[in-house]
Amino acid sequence: MSEGTIHLQVSDLVAGYVRGLPVVHGVSVEVDRREIVTLIGPNGAGKSTVLKAIAGLVSREGGHVRLDGRDVTALPAHEVVSSGIGFVPQTGNVFTTLTVHENLTVGAHVIRGALNERLERAYALFAPLAARRALRARTLSGGERQMLAIARALMTDPTLLMLDEPTAGLAPRVVEEVFRQLRGLAESGIAVLMVEQNAKAALRVSDRGYVLTEGKNRFAGPARALLDEPRVAEAFLGTRR
């Protein structure tokens, strides 16, 4: 591990769902350990695509993604988690036909050997999951599913945690709880990168933010500054799902 390199460095990323039709046109983002960075912007700005590109789920046609100095741009999707990146997609982020316990076990697929310690840690962090460990994920409430999705991503002890709209469709109290958990995770040393439509709330809990429009960087800076910046406020912060 090299001291002094920002943990995640995305430079001039070009990516899209169909080869030859990029949605992200040269986006640059940085996230360091112990900080929460949020990507905000209007619908269709390509925010989710940036995360999916880092995760290897969409085609990357240009630019670089470096994790701790190591180039991970061209990694196939199933190798991304081994490099230390945990990803919580927006939809389809838990296996509904598997139990809570199985979801977590599958989440640790790349970890050889006993999982008991990791499982106990997950259950300690998310108490409601412990109570429901033998139940199918399908039966969980929205908030519990989100918890499971995050717990699942944490099973491999990622150094970078990416979340795509983690609070979508959740009640305000649960939103608070999720953000509180993320704050705790960041404090424990993880780099957290999230995309959020709930821009105000997300910026309030973040250290820094990037505003993306039409697949490009528009604004960037400390979260507080973005919250106070009138141009950002009038264009984007008013937007709610």
Added chain:
Amino acid sequence: MLAYLVFFACIVLILGILTLALNLQWGFTGLFNAGVVGFYAIGAYTHAIVTAAPQPQYVGNLGLPWLVGVLAAMAATALASWLVGLVTIRLRGDYLAIATFGVAVSIQLVALNWEPLTGGPQGLTRIGRPLARLFETPFGFNLWFLGLMIVLMATIYWALDRVLMSPWGRVLKAIREDETAAVALGKSARRFRLEAFVLGSTLMGLAGALYVSFIGFVSPYDFLPIVTFQVWAMLIVGGSGNNRGAVLGALVVWAIWAGSGVLVTKLVPPSHAAQGAAIQVILIGLLLMLVLLFRPRGLIGEAAVVSRHVND
């Protein structure tokens, strides 16, 4: 030799209509109809039942004129395909394939079992043929039929071209190329697909009626799943999404099929006829897989479909 060529040409033109119909469903609408032979059979049997000379043991055999039989065949197939389509069009592609395959299997079973109507395993004979009484020799009739088929094929080809260039046809193409446009159109997209499905199936029924009026009898063993496979092979080899390709594919594949059949009978002793036939099928199966693997566009297929947004 000439007689054989005339016969061959008639069959190719009938199969060509089937392939054009399938092209409408698959190439232009993106519907995987794995039950082509089923609609072909409905057309064939309807025509047979309507026009065959009356006999006491059969419920049908109405003895009506040839043209009535053809129109009845198209109507019956249109109705059947509309019902099938209502249930299956909204299914995902491979489920549609399974469902239509099941339709064809069921229809063949009905043809095989419902003897009072379909004649069961023996089928029906003395089926209405166009102007049959005017011709004394089979060759004469076949020649006339060939002429009729050429005119029909030309008409259908031209008509399909016009339809596909009409506003209706352009919407259809848009739906095929751009799934999001289809989703935005919602229910209407399904209606267009259903209409294309019914239109294509009706043509298949027409082909069925033409087939049995050509050979003069109908038998359930002419409507086995292999026929569906042959028509698909024709479309894929010729190039889907392209009407010229469809007709060309029909010619090429049928020529290979008939040719390999002749070769097999020459080279394989009659005692092993079944094995010889197996070789023929294996060759076609391999041909198909090779085309799919190495030249998926077919002989004159259109360029790969690109989303409309590429020019935005």
Added chain:
Amino acid sequence: MSQLGQALADGILTGAVVALGAIGVTFTLSIMRFANFAHSELLTWGAYIALVVVAFAGPGAPTGPLSFGWQLVAAALIAAVLTGLAAWAVDTLVFRRLRRRGAHPLTMVFAAFGAALVMRHLVVLVWGHESRYYTRELQMAAELLPGVRVLPDQIFIVGLALAAMIGLHVFLTRSRTGMAMRAMAESPALAQVCGIEVEGVVRLTWIISGALAAFAGVFIGLTPQIHPEIGFNVLLSLFAAAILGGTGSLPGAVAGGFLVGLAENLSLLVISPGYKGAMPFLLLLLILIVRPQGIFGERS
């Protein structure tokens, strides 16, 4: 009443065999996302491979009330291994190439049609159309209930089929590889995010599907004969069972298999046997109209 009992007994036997075949279909539908029309030919190949083994080693002297000895069971196991490998080989030669190219799923269905024809007619080429038998031993039917007759072989088959299904269930729910398979069956994208490699799961799926299909083929061959169409004859039943139960679900495929088997045999009580083959199709239409995701399936 006894007719009903007999139909139920026959239905359970048919159901067990269809369930074994449907398990493979349900996983190819959910993991590889295409309707593998060549799956039924794996049953045929399994039956014939076992036939080859039996031709060398013999089916074994009848053990107890059964018409065969342990040699046939060994032949079935060998057939299962070889058919599993054959399934993987067909994937490597044909389907994987198409998958790599990002081929349309329907192209794969079509290639499967072609593969099915080749597989089936290779069998005809080598063995012809005549029916063959593992053993010429006659069996005494046992009368389980008044009017309900089953052959001891049939009871053995149902028992073995259930054992295979339970074994697979344990594998899928207790082992991490099995869970990975189920995860991939539900969501390939999320599975990859968890680090599961698609090709590894695909390979395993083919091998398991092929092995189960081989068992099903041997069972059909045992009750009562082997011929090149045995796989094709149950193709529609396999698909109906898999979709009825909900794709990607082992309990679904099993439930679907038994339901299809029972429906086919119970329908014989009211309709002519010639139409038996249409029953799975009717069930399929019914489930697609009423509950398209199947009994155990999730609404997507």
